[in-house]
Amino acid sequence: xxxVNDITLDDFTLDSNTPDIIKVSARSRSTAVAGAIAGVIxxxxxxxxxxxxxxxxxxxxxxxxxxxxxxxxxxxxxxxTPYFTExxxxxxxxxxxxxxxxxxxxxxx
Numbered sequence: 001x002x003x004v005n006d007i008t009l010d011d012f013t014l015d016s017n018t019p020d021i022i023k024v025s026a027r028s029r030s031t032a033v034a035g036a037i038a039g040v041i042x043x044x045x046x047x048x049x050x051x052x053x054x055x056x057x058x059x060x061x062x063x064x065x066x067x068x069x070x071x072x073x074x075x076x077x078x079x080x081t082p083y084f085t086e087x088x089x090x091x092x093x094x095x096x097x098x099x100x101x102x103x104x105x106x107x108x109x
Contacts (some may be wrong), residue, residue, distance in 0.1 A: 021048045021098070024063065026055025033059065034066035037101060041071060041078065047101040052087070057097050064099060077104040 019040045024033055033049070040047040051060040064080055071078055081100040086093050 017044065019044045019047060021050045024049060024051045024056050024060040026053060026059060028056070028059045028063070030059050030062040030066055033063035034070060037063060037067035038070040041067070041076065041101060041103060042074070045103060049099040049101060050085075050087070050096050051098075052089075052094050052096045060097070060099060064101065067101075071103075078102065079104045 022033065022036050022040065037047050037049060049060050049064065051057045064078075068078055078101055081102075083098055083100070085096050085098050087096045088094075
């Protein structure tokens with residue numbers, strides 16, 4: 001029996017209807033990233049945002065807050081689950097922060 005604490009997000013296989021990871025850099029425009037997040041949530045019902053470095057994480061968090069406002073107009077409330085993951089960049093392993101973004105429920109009026 002597998003302990004629930006031993007399960008990671010990487011243990012789940014993603015099907016072909018899964019969107020690409022939205023990669024954010026320190027130079028990314030937060031409003032553009034927010035639009036991408038909102039569009040992916042509307043189309044796929046989930047999104048993953050990845051950032052490496054403090055500046056990139058800052059832009060990603062701002063984009064998530066802005067996307068929340070965009071989606072609120074459509075009565076979609078989002079929740080974000082942050083986690084660390086290792087990524088290979090040009091043969092070098094780096095630690096990235098990823099945010100799993102999913103709708104919670106329709107907003108109550």
